[in-house]
Amino acid sequence: MNFDDQNPFAPDPTQPRDPPAQAAPVSDGELLPGLKHFAHEAPNGPQIPDDLRVPWGWGNLVLFVLMYFVLGILVVIGLAAYGVKPADIQKFSAKQGPSLILSQVVISLALLGYLAAEMRYHFGLPFWRTIGWRPLETGRLPRVYAYGRYVLAGFFLSMVMQLASASIRTKAKLPIENLFQDRHTAILFLLIAVTLAPVLEETIFRGYIYPVIARSFGVGTSIAVTGTLFGMLHAQQLWPAWGQIALLIIVGIVFTYARSRTGTVVASYLMHLGYNGFLFVGYLIASHELHNLPGG
Numbered sequence: 001m002n003f004d005d006q007n008p009f010a011p012d013p014t015q016p017r018d019p020p021a022q023a024a025p026v027s028d029g030e031l032l033p034g035l036k037h038f039a040h041e042a043p044n045g046p047q048i049p050d051d052l053r054v055p056w057g058w059g060n061l062v063l064f065v066l067m068y069f070v071l072g073i074l075v076v077i078g079l080a081a082y083g084v085k086p087a088d089i090q091k092f093s094a095k096q097g098p099s100l101i102l103s104q105v106v107i108s109l110a111l112l113g114y115l116a117a118e119m120r121y122h123f124g125l126p127f128w129r130t131i132g133w134r135p136l137e138t139g140r141l142p143r144v145y146a147y148g149r150y151v152l153a154g155f156f157l158s159m160v161m162q163l164a165s166a167s168i169r170t171k172a173k174l175p176i177e178n179l180f181q182d183r184h185t186a187i188l189f190l191l192i193a194v195t196l197a198p199v200l201e202e203t204i205f206r207g208y209i210y211p212v213i214a215r216s217f218g219v220g221t222s223i224a225v226t227g228t229l230f231g232m233l234h235a236q237q238l239w240p241a242w243g244q245i246a247l248l249i250i251v252g253i254v255f256t257y258a259r260s261r262t263g264t265v266v267a268s269y270l271m272h273l274g275y276n277g278f279l280f281v282g283y284l285i286a287s288h289e290l291h292n293l294p295g296g
Contacts, residue, residue: 001162013259022253024233032185035209037148039110044127044296047113047268050263050279051132051134051211051260051263051264052211052214052215054130054131054211054212055125055130056113056118056123056208056212057212057214058216061208061209061212062213064114064115064208067111067114068107068111071107071110071111072107075103075106077104078103079096079100079103082099084096084099084100084260085197091161097178097179097181097182097185097188097189098185098188099182100179101179101185101188101189101192104190104192105192105196106288108197108200109196111204112199112200112202112203115127115131115203115204115208119131130211131203131207131208131265131268132203132206132207132208132211132259132264132265133207133264133265133266134263134264134265134266135148135264135266136262136264136266136267137262137263147266148213149152149259150270150271150274151270151271151273151274151277152274153258153271153274154270154271154272154273154274154275154276154277154278155264155275155277155278156274157271157272157274158275158276158277158278159273159278161247161250161251161275162278164247165243165244167248168243168244169241169243169244170240170241172182172240172241173241174237174238174239174241175236175237175238175239176238180283180287183220186287187281190280190283190284193276193279193280194273194276194277194280197272197276198269198273198276199219199269199271201233201272202255202259202268202269202272203229203265204224205226205229205252205255205256206226206256206259206268206269207265209226209229210222210226210256210259210260213225213226214260219260221262223253223257223260224258226252226253226256227250227251227252227253227254227255227256228249228252229250229252230248230249230251230252230255231245231246231247231248231249231250231251231252232245232249232257233267234287251275252255254271255268255272255285256268258271
């Protein structure tokens with residue numbers, strides 16, 4: 001079965017593609033020349049929005065998921081060779097915390113590399129702009145204000161979610177709490193949370209997954225589904241706290257809504273950055289700059 005048969009925007013594989021070297025410069029609001037293959041109207045349907053004109057489809061998503069699982073298996077095998085048991089991985093063992101965090105960094109960079117290679121060598125298009133990292137339309141607003149408001153929105157959203165989480169907190173110890181039993185592990189985790197995590201997660205969920213679902217089932221459905229997938233990605237860290245997992249699903253939906261309204265991953269990234277930034281600052285204050293943790 002060809003997963004892209006239902007994608008009316010997939011280019012004809014028998015037709016030659018323009019080499020990337022011939023692409024003209026693109027202004028902020030202009031569609032990439034290579035994506036003009038996908039700019040026509042869908043059969044019996046309205047013209048597709050610019051931010052959903054992407055060259056990949058369901059088949060590419062399936063391959064990406066397979067790549068994720070293969071990388072995960074390889075990491076588990078690699079960690080096992082160094083004495084890290086699968087049970088330690090599942091429980092986020094404090095002793096193995098740095099190894100688990102660094103292994104996740106390796107997987108993240110490998111996934112970004114895979115997507116970059118797919119954009120550049122399979123589709124012949126630049127990576128970041130093709131996958132949704134387009135400049136925000138600022139209108140008459142100063143650029144600092146236009147971008148900063150999304151960071152502040154994420155900061156405020158994080159504050160609200162922390163208050164809601166406190167009201168439904170489970171008595172069970174969450175796996176992610178094990179990573180905060182050691183000062184150096186906590187620092188490493190927090191740094192990844194405000195640097196690599198927002199870039200990777202926004203690129204995958206709001207840049208790569210969202211357009212495909214939106215094209216097939218509509219923007220509203222894609223906002224809900226993409227947000228749910230985002231929340232469930234963190235389920236292992238928060239198990240069995242279903243209340244906290246549900247709150248993260250809401251956060252994912254809000255991020256995806258921001259991306260859909262602006263047509264760029266930059267908006268959801270800035271909100272994600274503000275959200276994780278609040279958690280970072282809040283934990284530093286609560287732990288007296290991590291000095292209350294062992295290993296200080």
